[in-house]
Amino acid sequence: MAETKELPVTEIYGSMVFSDRVMHERLPKSTYNALKKAVSEGKGLDLSVANTVAAAMKEWAIGLGATHFTHWFQPMTGLTAEKHDSFISPAPDGGVLMDFSGKELVKGEPDASSFPSGGLRATFEARGYTAWDPSSPAFVKDHTLYIPTAFCSYGGEALDHKTPLLRSMEAVSNATVKLLHLLGNKTVRRVDITMGSEQEYFLIDKEMYKARKDLVFCGRTLFGAPSPKGQEMEDHYFGVLKPRIADFMHDLDEELWKLGVPAKTKHNEVAPAQHELAPLFETLNIAVDHNQLTMEMMKKVADRHGFACLLHEKPFEKVNGSGKHNNWSLMTNEGENLLDPGSTPAENTQFLVILMGVIAAVDEYADLMRVSVASAGNDHRLGANEAPPAIVSVFVGDELENVLEAIENDDSAKTSGKTLMEIAHVLPTFVRDNTDRNRTSPFAFTGNKFEFRMPGSSLSVADPNITLNAAVAESFTRIYDALADVPEEKLPDAVHGLIKDLIRKHKKVIFNGNGYTDDWIVEAEKRGLPNLKSVPDALPSLISDKSFELFAKQGVYSKEELTSRYYIRLENYSKSIHIEAVTMSDMIRKAFTPALFDYMKSVEDEAAAKKALMPDVSLSYETDIVKKLSGAADAIETYLAKLDEDTKKAETITDDLASARFYHDIVLADMSALRAAVDTAEAVIPNKYLPYPTYEDMLFSQL
Numbered sequence: 267m268a269e270t271k272e273l274p275v276t277e278i279y280g281s282m283v284f285s286d287r288v289m290h291e292r293l294p295k296s297t298y299n300a301l302k303k304a305v306s307e308g309k310g311l312d313l314s315v316a317n318t319v320a321a322a323m324k325e326w327a328i329g330l331g332a333t334h335f336t337h338w339f340q341p342m343t344g345l346t347a348e349k350h351d352s353f354i355s356p357a358p359d360g361g362v363l364m365d366f367s368g369k370e371l372v373k374g375e376p377d378a379s380s381f382p383s384g385g386l387r388a389t390f391e392a393r394g395y396t397a398w399d400p401s402s403p404a405f406v407k408d409h410t411l412y413i414p415t416a417f418c419s420y421g422g423e424a425l426d427h428k429t430p431l432l433r434s435m436e437a438v439s440n441a442t443v444k445l446l447h448l449l450g451n452k453t454v455r456r457v458d459i460t461m462g463s464e465q466e467y468f469l470i471d472k473e474m475y476k477a478r479k480d481l482v483f484c485g486r487t488l489f490g491a492p493s494p495k496g497q498e499m500e501d502h503y504f505g506v507l508k509p510r511i512a513d514f515m516h517d518l519d520e521e522l523w524k525l526g527v528p529a530k531t532k533h534n535e536v537a538p539a540q541h542e543l544a545p546l547f548e549t550l551n552i553a554v555d556h557n558q559l560t561m562e563m564m565k566k567v568a569d570r571h572g573f574a575c576l577l578h579e580k581p582f583e584k585v586n587g588s589g590k591h592n593n594w595s596l597m598t599n600e601g602e603n604l605l606d607p608g609s610t611p612a613e614n615t616q617f618l619v620i621l622m623g624v625i626a627a628v629d630e631y632a633d634l635m636r637v638s639v640a641s642a643g644n645d646h647r648l649g650a651n652e653a654p655p656a657i658v659s660v661f662v663g664d665e666l667e668n669v670l671e672a673i674e675n676d677d678s679a680k681t682s683g684k685t686l687m688e689i690a691h692v693l694p695t696f697v698r699d700n701t702d703r704n705r706t707s708p709f710a711f712t713g714n715k716f717e718f719r720m721p722g723s724s725l726s727v728a729d730p731n732i733t734l735n736a737a738v739a740e741s742f743t744r745i746y747d748a749l750a751d752v753p754e755e756k757l758p759d760a761v762h763g764l765i766k767d768l769i770r771k772h773k774k775v776i777f778n779g780n781g782y783t784d785d786w787i788v789e790a791e792k793r794g795l796p797n798l799k800s801v802p803d804a805l806p807s808l809i810s811d812k813s814f815e816l817f818a819k820q821g822v823y824s825k826e827e828l829t830s831r832y833y834i835r836l837e838n839y840s841k842s843i844h845i846e847a848v849t850m851s852d853m854i855r856k857a858f859t860p861a862l863f864d865y866m867k868s869v870e871d872e873a874a875a876k877k878a879l880m881p882d883v884s885l886s887y888e889t890d891i892v893k894k895l896s897g898a899a900d901a902i903e904t905y906l907a908k909l910d911e912d913t914k915k916a917e918t919i920t921d922d923l924a925s926a927r928f929y930h931d932i933v934l935a936d937m938s939a940l941r942a943a944v945d946t947a948e949a950v951i952p953n954k955y956l957p958y959p960t961y962e963d964m965l966f967s968q969l
Contacts, residue, residue, distance in 0.1 A: 316368030434735035475574030485578035588723035706781035
């Protein structure tokens, strides 16, 4: 069999993207320049320009096999949405023409009635609009031209993630440029947020996935006895890739590269069957779009390889869950990373102002940072000694902490600068980073960026970035306002004094220690840091006066848009747990309980046969098994009845927050008690009696 010749990566990369290179080749120079100017200045396009772009985009897409186009948007489901229209238009001779106008490119009209709106509009009001986002490139996938768009209601309210994200990016840019100009960096015109989102996921055999209703309906297993071996040996982390996994990762890279997604790093994660993909940094808006594409392509490519890709934050109990590490930084249009401390951070005034502005933002709006990552799935992961705690804190490393302490106390800062590491004579020396990494920190400075480690693996990464952007924009605005009227000759002293004040006020949020310890929880409470452990605890902060003021002032959300998101997320939380409770009840009644009784009967039959052959033989072993399973069956019956009763009771609660609290406090507790009883019995029952694959089967199926 002839070996298949693969295209070089340089030819694959971006081959399905209407990229800047493609636009430069296919658009008239005046149209290209007008489009680039509109994107860089945030201004609208003339319809004539849009028509020219649409014509070139259509011809390019048809050349790649596209027959349809779709406005690709991100409604408040957390997923993406698309409605496909063909390029065909009737021709006078009875045939068809392939047509695509600037009007169709710029605006679409989907039915918005069935998307969550949180009370922004009545369900019978169906009209919604999608608006082309020219800052995120179009691409071809599955014979369709995909056009990234924003999504709004007939009244103009944002019904998606992209609209507030773009607003928050503009707020950060405007606030940062003003601040930089004040500090003497007067040539900067724009500041972009750059982001790289590390994505964790599990792969299990597809047929095993299909055999478990809990995975199909809920994304996580609702019960299951532990495997004899889990992650105790830490041998999976960065381990050698199994051939099936390596083949999957190779194909995933190729599919992502075609779509212009800069997939860079791939490796095994801590838990068996868990893996990670990390991309290169990109402009935030594009990075968010690309993360949505990454999750979609993971599932599609996994299916082709006989796998199911699990993106839930906690698919397996007592096994590490999955997160999405959000690496965030600020870059000027001149290419300067504002979070790069340089070789002498104590003398880098601009860096110190930016650093303390971000730290102040995280401290001031820690509750909203927590809200931005709150979900039913992430509640199972945060604070479980596998992810950052639900307490928001900032890691800066020993060197920067020394710098900040020295500034606060007017001492000389003791910094090591760039240290050369020599660990063996035969090995080359290398430069040590100026900070270590702290995997227990929710918000860690890692050299020239901040890594927000709290987002869950299945969530849209837009929400945490929207919140972080709004908070940082407000923090920078306050710093600017405090310095704006200071005479130029007094500005250096005023800046130094302001940095000292920010350190004193916000150092309570800085913590370089182990965030997994109980001691930190006690210490955080002493410092006055919020510990919002669950979605019902966290979400009310979203509709506080502080929240309304922040998002309205920065032009990110109106009060109505923010309130709508509060109700949508409460409803989603309750619905998620309700689906889990009903699925659990159904699986136990229809699958597990029959298996339990089948095995009990088998043991009793074997005991009877044994007794008939050997009347004096002891049946203590069989008796113990039956007794243990009988006790488990009684417990299962009791807990199952309570779960059913409480689930029905939850459906009668009309207040959204009260409903969410009931599901958290009562229904989840019922499920936990029921699970314990089922897991105890499952550990006794031979696998051949169980109607679904076990943890052992699923976690080690890659072998």
